Amino acid sequence: MYKKFTLPLTDEVLKDLKAGDNLLLTGVIYTARDAAHKRMVEALDHGKSLPFDIKGATIYYMSPTPARPGRIIGSAGPTTSGRMDAYAPRLIAEGLKGMIGKGSRSKAVKDAMVKHKAVYLGAIGGAGAIMSKSIKGVEIIAYEELGAGAISRLEVENFPVTVVNDIYGGDLYEEGKAKYQVKAS
């Protein structure tokens, strides 16, 4: 059911991903939520560079619980992606290839994914303990003052996600729902 998959996402591999595919990701992803997104877009507006190379990158919408002593990270499940919709199209245009979160995206984000070839991957909301276990390395790389909202570079191993939006306009939320909806008689 789950396909092992090594990051980064490239235009070549994105061709093979379809809404509904289950993947186990291994490689590097970056965490960022609303406040960090706001800063990144402001940086772009001022012609400044971003804290990491956005080309080919995958961003995880997540801010964890504090790590217990002896651990590198706490609970680490996704946050609601809709709050990043205002910023995502800009980053996609800059070369962002993957976004991991939960919940539906706006039309503007979906259009940008098709136009610039990027995917939206769903992680299981609330399953922060499982995802914590597949994170093997954590390094805060920017906006430390945002606390849990800082940008971190994560090394993940077999991190479970499901393709929600692919580069062809496929949308698991819509397709899945249509399949199981019971129309009123």
Add this chain to the structure above:
Amino acid sequence: MREIQAGDVTNTVARLFEHSCHYLPPDVIIALKQAREKEKSPVCRDVLGRILENVEIAGKEQIPLCQDTGAAVVMLELGQEVHITNGDLYTAVNEGVRLGYDNGYLRKSIVNQPCFARVNTTDNTPAMIHTDIVPGGRLKISILPKGGGSENCSRLTVLTPAKGRQGVIDFVVDLVDEVGSNPCPPVIIGVGIGGTTDKAMFIAKKVLLRKVGEPSPDPEVADLEREILERVNNLGIGAMGYGGTVTALAVHVETFPCHIASMPVAVNMQCWCARREEAIL
């Protein structure tokens, strides 16, 4: 008169929050297992399996179930014979939240000011405290660490009384349809009907304290709960919105008398990660 030490309130609140963020109530786990059996979509069965695996890891390895350990909602039923000594009650509750979120390595998600600076208070206080004064000499403390994702999908409306039972059903079902995957389905839906608007919101939240799967004692209300649940599950949203037959684990409805001109309807949305605990002092 019964004396309760403020320090006991603090320690109890701390323990409840720390524990609840690592262990789901048994009735919620049973409901999730039943959902996995009932679910027709293999994708959602897999999601529910992972959710149950997550529940196990959280307890065993002491990793919070979800990274959003919520706003600290505290509902108190304070016996009128009780006298709190060595401190005041609300300070004791907030101290408990501070202690529990710190000891439990829980995320602090409260900002001091909603629409200006939004600076984190760093200890998850203030708690959202509701108090009912009741007869007797005991203090019942119920807590809900309430995550933002599902709380953000809550809603209030005031229907004309002519809309009746059907109006309530349509309002709830349309809301669940609209919010889709955002509240981390399968959800538990708290519905408050009646009262004034503030009362409706409050009972919609309070009814989430009821055990999952326990119907309302009022047969008419229980029947309404059943019908809303069926309609919601017919939407096809499924676990995480990936398309399936179990979108909600339960619908809990509470009613309250109201004005002749009104019918407030409130929905408080609760994700599958339905953490709640209680203790009686």
